[in-house]
Amino acid sequence: MLLEGRAGLVTGAAGGIGRGIAITLAEEGAAVVVADLERSREGGEETVAKIEAKGGRAIFVACDVTSSQETQSLVDQCIEKYGELDFAVNNAGVAVVKPLAENSDEDYRLVTSVNLDGTFYGMRAQLKHMASRGTGAIVNIASVAGLAAVRNIGIYTATKHGIIGMTKNAAMEYGAQGVRINAVCPNAIRTPLLEGAPEEFRESLIAPQAIKRLGEPEEVGDAVAWLLSDKAAYITGVALPVDGGYLTGP
Numbered sequence: 001m002l003l004e005g006r007a008g009l010v011t012g013a014a015g016g017i018g019r020g021i022a023i024t025l026a027e028e029g030a031a032v033v034v035a036d037l038e039r040s041r042e043g044g045e046e047t048v049a050k051i052e053a054k055g056g057r058a059i060f061v062a063c064d065v066t067s068s069q070e071t072q073s074l075v076d077q078c079i080e081k082y083g084e085l086d087f088a089v090n091n092a093g094v095a096v097v098k099p100l101a102e103n104s105d106e107d108y109r110l111v112t113s114v115n116l117d118g119t120f121y122g123m124r125a126q127l128k129h130m131a132s133r134g135t136g137a138i139v140n141i142a143s144v145a146g147l148a149a150v151r152n153i154g155i156y157t158a159t160k161h162g163i164i165g166m167t168k169n170a171a172m173e174y175g176a177q178g179v180r181i182n183a184v185c186p187n188a189i190r191t192p193l194l195e196g197a198p199e200e201f202r203e204s205l206i207a208p209q210a211i212k213r214l215g216e217p218e219e220v221g222d223a224v225a226w227l228l229s230d231k232a233a234y235i236t237g238v239a240l241p242v243d244g245g246y247l248t249g250p
């Protein structure tokens with residue numbers, strides 16, 4: 001198993017891609033702190049139950065990533081429960097779908113606070129601990145919208161580009177202290193939101209891809225598990241597309 005004996009956290013893991021990542025990491029032997037908003041506790045506890053049903057170890061911790069205090073406390077609680085923070089996955093994210101100039105101040109604040117502030121607060125707490133210990137690995141969940149424009153999600157695109165920038169800088173600054181930081185860039189992944197969307201919308205997402213199907217959350221999880229593991233020991237600062245070939249072009 002890739003992560004035998006390791007412990008760490010996944011934010012936004014009450015459902016969707018975060019749940020898929022948490023389950024995959026647990027299957028690879030990791031103890032996982034499943035973090036999400038208090039109002040998503042039920043989903044978070046369901047993720048924990050799915051992991052435990054397969055013989056894995058997990059706990060739910062409520063954490064709003066837009067709070068620097070709560071992101072620090074999340075790191076502390078992982079160390080308290082499992083003795084260490086070997087890895088962290090900053091996955092919590094939101095999008096507002098509108099042409100750029102239609103976004104309100106509130107839309108802008110929501111998307112930037114969860115995606116960018118949340119990733120920064122998370123990484124700051126995680127990096128301080130990992131650097132002092134001289135080992136650790138972080139994966140930030142960006143998007144293909146971190147590498148190219150995607151119509152009607154301009155603020156989201158800006159935040160995901162920002163997450164990749166932060167990933168590269170952290171990789172440069174903390175490599176000598178034994179910490180690797182990478183990003184994963186999904187395209188169309190089967191989450192409850194997309195499952196509930198009209199068929200034509202799903203088709204429009206898949207159409208530009210080389211692989212003509214939705215990706216599974218666990219397929220993102222497999223890439224994350226590998227990047228967190230010693231199999232990727234010489235890899236840091238990359239933004240890895242997990243996109244069915246979306247970025248290869250039409």
Ligand SMILES: NC(=O)c1ccc[n+]([C@@H]2O[C@H](COP(=O)([O-])OP(=O)(O)OC[C@H]3O[C@@H](n4cnc5c(N)ncnc54)[C@H](O)[C@@H]3O)[C@@H](O)[C@H]2O)c1
Binds near residue numbers: 011012035037093
């Ligand atoms: N679904 C896709 O196809 C896709 C594609 C590219 C990138 N992504 C990225 O993957 C990540 C997960 O997306 P998803 O599709 O699973 O979305 P989702 O909405 O199903 O899950 C996001 C989770 O984040 C949580 N969350 C929201 N605000 C939070 C906060 N302030 N603090 C803590 N948790 C919070 C939500 O409660 C939810 O459980 C996001 O970063 C998203 O941008 C998704």
